[in-house]
Amino acid sequence: MEENKKVIFTRPHKTIYATEDTIIKVFDNRYSKSDVLNEARNEALVEENAELNIPSLISVSETPEGWCLVRDKVEGSTLAELMEREPEKLETYMEMFVDLQLTVHKQKVPTIKRLRHKLMDQINSLKDLGATARYELAVRLESMPKHTKLCHGDFNPSNIIVDKYGKLWIIDWAHAAQGNASADAAMTYLLFCLEDQKKADMYMKLFCDKSDTARQYVNRWLPIVAAAQMTKKKEKEKELLMKWIDVVEYQ
Ligand SMILES: Nc1ncnc2c1ncn2[C@@H]1O[C@H](COP(=O)(O)OP(=O)(O)O)[C@@H](O)[C@H]1O
Ligand SMILES: [Mg+2]
Known part of the structure; x- marks a missing residue:
């Protein structure tokens, strides 16, 4: 090295x-x-x-x-750092963030893994959930429209770097796949919720407005992406994720 x-x-x-x-x-x-x-x-x-x-x-x-x-290396700051440093510009940064995510969703990468396959594998790996909850999640996933849009899978402001020319760079593609963009948005919303509800709400509104997507449609993905996040086994997230996954039983 x-x-x-x-x-x-x-x-x-x-x-x-x-x-x-x-x-x-x-x-x-x-x-x-x-x-x-x-x-x-x-x-x-x-x-x-x-x-x-x-x-x-x-x-x-x-x-x-x-x-x-x-x-x-890209010289610059992540969008997360900029949002922290200049809270008065939060909305501007959030708009840049959503616009960039919509650009990602316009891309095609034909040989990358299918998001629904990845999500199904993640659901099936959660043995602690019990077979009934896993079945509910799998049926829900299967019922969602199947698309082939590029999804980053971990699209959050710490994975965007703004260079000195204002150009935006995207890193950390470990979870990327092709699939339904609303699943990707649901994952981003979940990641914000784990940190800051105000940013989460601002994000969701901007995403739905700019992409002309119904919020209820993104919401349908929430139990599924919560299950996906659960596979990361972060103890402090467990309670919130279980609550989101449980939504399945009442819908
Ligand atoms: N190419 C890069 N140029 C500049 N900074 C980077 C670059 N790649 C990563 N970083 C910095 O390192 C951090 C962690 O990198 P990342 O690949 O996102 O790892 P993790 O999987 O831990 O999130 C980023 O949030 C960013 O601050
Ligand atoms: Mg990262």
């Missing part, structure tokens, strides 16, 4: 380093080789097929610390 690298973030099971012109994302052994190669493949597919600004993937390799991805 390159010299002169410094740690910029540590996350559970991941460390992010920066060098002068690259970002190195190192995964520990909780991530399998295929998880890391899948993230790399998604980044490469999107870089090659979509008309979006994606920092170029430079290499994938095994190091003494674990498997790692190296990408070009």
